[in-house]
Amino acid sequence: MAMRFLLLLGGLLVAGSAWAQQPALPGAPQVPASPPTPAPGSVKTAELPVTSVTGRHEVIGQIYSVETAGGTLFNGTLRAATEEELTFETKELGVVTVQRANLRQLSSLTPEQARRGFDYVGNGTRMFIAPTARNLHRGEGEIKVIDIFLTGIDYGITDNVSVGLLVPIIPVVGIPFVAVTPKVSVPLSDKFHVGAGVLYGFATGIDGGSGSGGVGYGLATYGSADTNLTFGLGYGIGSDGIGGSPVGVIGANVRVSRLFSLVNETYLASFDSNSGFGGLAGVRYASPRFSGSLGMLYFTSRNNGGIYPAYLDVAYRFGKVKLR
Template sequence: MKLYLTFIICLITIFSTVIAQEDTLKASLLVFSLIDQTEYVGKIESSESNFLNIITRENQKVRIAKEKIKEVVKYEDSDLSRREKEAIEMKGAVKDSITHKEYTDANLNRMIIFPTARPMKPGQGYIQLNELFFPYAAIGIGKFLTLGGGISIVPTFQKQVIYFSPKVTPLHSENLDLAAGVFYMTMTDFSNIGFKDGVGIAYSMTTLGDPNKNISIGFGWGFSGDNFSKKPVLILGGDIKIGRNLKLLAETWTPLGTNFMLGMVGFRVIGKYVSGDAVIIRPFSSHSGGSSIVPWFSLTYNFGYDDEF
């Protein structure tokens, strides 16, 4: 009797195991590899003596002759699963690199307003719109010369402002540049074409650092006609990259021998060809109880510059 019960228990155990395995197999996502290299991914719907009926993951019914089946494995253990995972990861990496591409700032030759000591390579240049009404353009000529200029387009002005800014960079290295230049501007009356006596600033500039973080320091001497100021203006500025395509900017102008300073701080958003600056400008003086803040916006299109990370 005991032997009989033991036999019955063994049969029940074996039968339950087989049923469980069959149910698991039917519920599992499988890869059916055929002799002719065809692969199906799906679940077993039913089994006949010579055929398997499966439902693919695309919800299509397929009837496969058992003699044509080379191998059946669980999807998670198959080479197909590994290949598809690699393809998904590769697609995600490509999408991420396109969506979050990092660019080098093409505006390395200028701070917020004042030039740095860095030159532009031959043929490199930019077209810039400041405060909507003050366009400016510059281009690199040779390895040392940068020429820039523009004219205001303020609709309410009878006389517009013309400005011109050449710069020479005799010393240029990876992390150090020395330059000198002039920024000159004058008024013009289009009803009586001609240039009036203008004003400007002659300057020398040193820039230290790399494209992601740098500082510029220089001195400028203001002039009007043939008359130059006796004391220079100290010009300080710099920027640092704080995001993939975002920079923090700062710039100050301080006439030596005075208690006045013009301070600027803001951000630059960097694109492959277009960048934009959003800045606030505030004058500081011990004689004034409070000074107003002036917003400054500029949009720049760069050309001839394709260096990127």
């Protein structure tokens, strides 16, 4: 009897196991299946990954300007981050996930830039020729051509120190020279920066003679990277020492649209009632990497004055900046 009971119980267990593996009848409750593992390289869904970041500086909820290694540009709100990837929510593209290894530049946008849809186009480090007290970020650089005859390059060694070089494009045309342009900048607040620097050049004359000289200056700049106002004072430096009469500069950048800014720099050679002034005023086109500026030279004095087309530059901003 016991043997028959055991055989019956074993048969019921086998039958139950076989029945559990059969498809459910129509209308019966379905057992949820585990989601399939996505194939490598497949497009990610709109679901955000769990945020788990260690030692990173990205801020969840911050709006960033993102540039990938392949040249894709977009603005998006950071929604999630891991050690391997960042996930952004965008208006046009939906949810976008980018591998950290594929990031070329990640720059946080100010509330005004985000509201107006502006791209990050640099840190507002110069007007036309004159610098501002804002500095290039570490790893950022700019190379520019001025009036076809000059080329210059600037590079951010740290967020507070940059160095530059200015040389003629064709050394045999005009007077061969080279100028160095180091600058130190200190942010006292988000919108107020002070700085100091030197533009010092070495030239060789046609007759074989040589000389050197330049200007040392101090600056104060108030405003953002897009819209700012700068005051500066400079003294000539030469073989005879430091000049006794300063030159003042006042200038501004005003970004009026996504791609265009108004630019001005005005120089004051003296500060009495009889002194004149002159400078450059014009417009700059700026995209995230390329920019071009067109300026008019103006001056006035007790006896005359005028406005002339005199300034043109094209510039390329380079560097790999992962976070600002």
